[in-house]
Amino acid sequence: MARVSNEELQQLAAELGDRLRARGWMLATAESCTGGWVGQLLTALPGSSQWYERGFITYANAAKIEMLGVPTETLDQYGAVSEETASAMAAGALAHSHAQATLAISGIAGPGGGTPQKPVGLVCYGWALEDGTLMSSTCRLDGDREEIRSRAVAAALRGLIDLLE
Numbered sequence: 001m002a003r004v005s006n007e008e009l010q011q012l013a014a015e016l017g018d019r020l021r022a023r024g025w026m027l028a029t030a031e032s033c034t035g036g037w038v039g040q041l042l043t044a045l046p047g048s049s050q051w052y053e054r055g056f057i058t059y060a061n062a063a064k065i066e067m068l069g070v071p072t073e074t075l076d077q078y079g080a081v082s083e084e085t086a087s088a089m090a091a092g093a094l095a096h097s098h099a100q101a102t103l104a105i106s107g108i109a110g111p112g113g114g115t116p117q118k119p120v121g122l123v124c125y126g127w128a129l130e131d132g133t134l135m136s137s138t139c140r141l142d143g144d145r146e147e148i149r150s151r152a153v154a155a156a157l158r159g160l161i162d163l164l165e
Helices: 007-025 038-042 059-066 070-076 082-096 143-165
Strands: 029-032 052-057 101-107 120-130 134-140
Touching: 007 038, 007 070, 007 143, 029 082, 038 052, 038 059, 038 143, 052 059, 059 082, 070 082, 070 134, 082 101, 082 120, 082 134, 101 143, 120 143, 134 143
Parallel strands: 029 052, 029 101
Antiparallel strands: 101 120, 120 134
């Protein structure tokens, strides 16, 4: 499967921005395997400062702990690539920002780093809202590193758009 097109990513980002702006909400992001791609995509939109507050790039476990307050026990028990960690990242982004909505992504983009239990392409997402809503999801994406990362960005944006409907 091919990389998600820049046009599709821009459309998703704009749709998310419209939904956040309509609510008067700010967004914070917590990214691991996507390395700030979501934040870059959102801030490329004119006027995004009205609804995008901050982004955390927490590639290392220490960054997840220090910047987002992800419990060491969660990382030890479930690993960095897990719904538990993605949920903790989303909740942590909410707690460490002034945002009303957050999204988090953690995964194995490859080409190395996968295991039989957690193969390359495994990506976990977390979404949190100020009302206490906390959702998570996991999917297995095929493709090379760039394809996995672009599809992970698209899935994270779609997930929050759906949650805000």
